Amino acid sequence: MADSAAVAGLLWDHWLPRNVREMLAGPLPGGEDDGRRLCVWLAGTHDIGKATPAFACQVDELAGVMNAAGLGMRTRKQFGDDRRMAPHGLAGQVLLEEWLEERHGWTRRASGQFAVVAGGHHGVPPDHLQLHNLDAHPELLRTPGPSEAVWRRVQGELLDACAGAFQAEERLAEWQRVKLPQPVQVLLTAIVIVSDWIASNPGLFPYFPEEYSRGEAERITAAWRGLTLPAPWAPAEPRETAAELFATRFGLPPEARIRPVQEQAVTMARAMPEPGMLIIEAPMGEGKTEAALAVVEVFAARSGAGGCYVALPTMATSNAMLPRLLDWLGRLPGSVVPDDEAGAGFPADPPAGEPHSVLLAHAKAALQEDYALLLRSGHRTIAAVDAYGGEYAQETGGARSASADLVAHQWLRGRKKGLLASFAVGTIDQLLMTGLKSRHLALRHLAMAGKVVVIDEVHAYDAHMNTYLDRVLSWLGAYRVPVVVLSATLPAARRAELAEAYTGSSTTAVRDATGYPLLTAVSSGSEPVTASPAPSGRRTDVALEALADDDAVLVDRLATELADGGCALVVRNTVDRVLNTAATLRERFGPQHVTVAHARFLDVDRARKDAALLRRFGPPDSDGRSPHRPRQAHIVVASQVAEQSLDVDFDLLVTDLCPVDLLLQRMGRLHRHPRGERQSDRPPRLRNPRCLVTGADWQSAPAPEPVRGSRNVYGAYPLLRSLAVLAPHLGTTDGPDEPVRLPEDISVLVQLAYAESEEHCPSPWAEALGTARARHEEDRAKQQRKAEVFRLDGVRGPGRPLIGWIDAGVGDADDSPAGRAQVRDSRESLEVLVVMRRSDGTLRTLPWLDGGRGGLELPTGAVPSARAAKAVAACGLRLPYHFSFPEEFDQALAELEELYVPAWQEKESHWLAGELVLALDEECRTRLAGFFLTYDPDEGLMVSRDEPSKKEEGAAR
Structure with missing residues (x-):
């Protein structure tokens, strides 16, 4: 408890940012001095719940010593399952509340907002039911009979000592009138958790300090020096223009x-x-x-x-x-370190x-x-x-x-x-x-x-x-x-x-x-x-054209457009359409002139392909040229991975219909950088930016109909709204086609497509649009209801304790598939690490990995070398939607768990423990949950119900 209090003081002095300190100090009468004292006192008292028979009974020889001193206890066996109703955090909250109310005259509400910090220091503030259950079992806090008074006296002595040692005693009368905002209670809880974790580190705070001749101050100083937590950034406000x-x-x-x-x-x-x-x-x-x-x-x-x-x-x-x-x-x-005296007696702040x-x-x-x-x-x-x-x-x-x-x-x-x-x-x-x-x-x-x-x-x-x-x-x-x-x-x-x-x-x-x-x-x-500042002067007029959703039409059109060279980006809304289109284009243009990019690649291959795209189609060098830009015609067929955050530049864009905001993002990859004076370095046919929009049946009545895959991804309603605002630019209305002016038309088109007051759609579309809107609103409401299940409540009024703050939550949540599934509306997906199983049954890293990582042995009786294990970890792959449906998910999980390597799991390989492993044969094929899987480092993962023939695989490659 003393170590935690000391750490809390150090965190206040040297680690907490100024805005956090000011937030904590805001409701307190003594300002930052009170804020520091409160943090130290709460950290120092957070484990008072360990001074209870329900906790102290866990070690027989130590419990016996306490028993002999008058602190009567039952054995752990005698308590049975009732002990679970008095975890030491919850017990500490109750003891601290009683002490504040009985010895210092606080109200229950006033004490609760402070004591809940002890109750929540293991990550979950207690709820009202837990408090009620513990109240019904007072024997968990103090053994009934003669020793009850002894327990009460010892607990009070400990809390009295904490109030004196941590300089809170003289402030309690003032604090009882404070109404702590819930955000302040949360921050206090977090600081106590951090203090507790640091003080519990035996490398920093040895369990037996009496073995060392140094005093307590030197012990704290040594721990802080060993931890070397970097100070917060504290910049001076820049004065430059x-x-x-x-x-x-x-x-x-x-x-x-x-x-x-x-x-x-x-x-x-x-x-x-x-x-x-x-x-x-x-x-x-x-x-x-x-x-x-x-x-x-x-x-x-x-x-x-x-x-x-x-x-x-x-x-x-x-x-x-x-x-x-x-x-x-x-x-x-360099950071500016505040000049204050709060940390007097503690190690100095690190220099700027x-x-x-x-x-x-x-x-x-x-x-x-x-x-x-x-x-x-x-x-x-x-x-x-x-x-x-x-x-x-x-x-x-x-x-x-x-x-x-x-x-x-x-x-x-x-x-x-x-x-x-x-x-x-x-x-x-x-x-x-x-x-x-x-x-x-x-x-x-x-x-x-x-x-x-x-x-x-x-x-x-x-x-x-x-x-x-x-x-x-x-x-x-x-x-x-x-x-x-x-x-x-x-x-x-x-x-x-x-x-x-x-x-x-x-x-x-x-x-x-x-x-x-x-x-x-x-x-x-x-x-x-x-x-609304002036635009930078960068301006592009993009001509839009509706193109039939037919791969044969696309092939012929690209052959015409790329006759003199140039690079085209074809964006499809599903990976299946990417792969199908790429296969068709290769038959006409040759494999070396067609590249695919989508999310169904191993992590290592995805990173390699992104780097290659940037190298070949990224911004020009300082001399205005791009040495790696292909001289001959080249086509990149991509999914939404090319939509944002990749600084790539193409001469021609072909895109599936999508919501207008995303379509504009895709247009941002068209003529993104100057290529010579007035784009003179581009082929003559491609010096004016053009976007061909496909992925819809333009002849369908009463309204064009987007392809099924696009409807599944985005919904029909946003697609129809986008079509309506794009109509003057696509030649689907009377009158001359108007180019999309970038940036002038970006906001205009987006606001029209998402306006709530009116739908800018042709009257014949009314029925189709009404049906699509009803489905869209139903889906949105369903998404919102789903999110509400585990969503945190809003901030409540000051003075309300955090009791039940995360009641009925998800437990632990982190950046795992299950954790991400909670905040994204997606089915839980399976992530695997991909290895190769050779004909002799041995496992190896994939052969095409560079840097000497390919083909490394993966022993099943021992933990692989760090080099090999890290190479496997780089081969992560998220399985596609085929394996997200409940039946397929369960079957795939069961089959993947058959490749369980105890040495990798039980010996806790840093890179491999807890991971699912998918083993491909030497032809990069396998079966999983009734599907045939084929992987190619240049094409990604291909999934089919029927086993593909060698000819089909060759065509795909």
């Missing part, structure tokens, strides 16, 4: 000019009464990410946030963002420029090269270190590494603690789980409360995810967390919902704002501010 700020933070060349959107974002961030939410709507390629990071620096300096979290749609987009974040961090000036902790937040982060390097450089022993550098205790592990500017800190690793790192980039799931009732949710709240949160591609989330996102935003608003929202295609209604969720109040000004680009700034207690 916006142009100077961008030049220094992003390494822009002297001739580069800041874009109006970027300049306006910095200006608005500086002008807000207090940091709040800034929504940036701007075209693709306008530098929204750089604008967001510049705003993060301004917001952090003004609010006291100690870092940032950048949330993206997928693991792939998160991986791509990490190097950009690291580059920005490397250009930041000390390392900052960094996290890549998703399940396969260790496979990303930049992050893997941070992990290796940050690997070290966590052990107490005295003032002269000697270690009190040594854990096995790697040697201590030299300081670096950025570290993946050893202690801040793992699914529970990772987000506590100062800087993190990861999937949107990690943010959405802040609104999911789950164990140790308080830690996730502490992590987000201390950061500026950036949400990229906010338009990309469905009703289920938005239900979670809105609740998360309401909590972020309560914590006064600054938020930056980015989108190229955001409907006005959704913009208003985001602002309302964050501020708790609605305003027509946000909903009715016009202009594009558009920036909207909102914060609690002030009127929203909007601005």
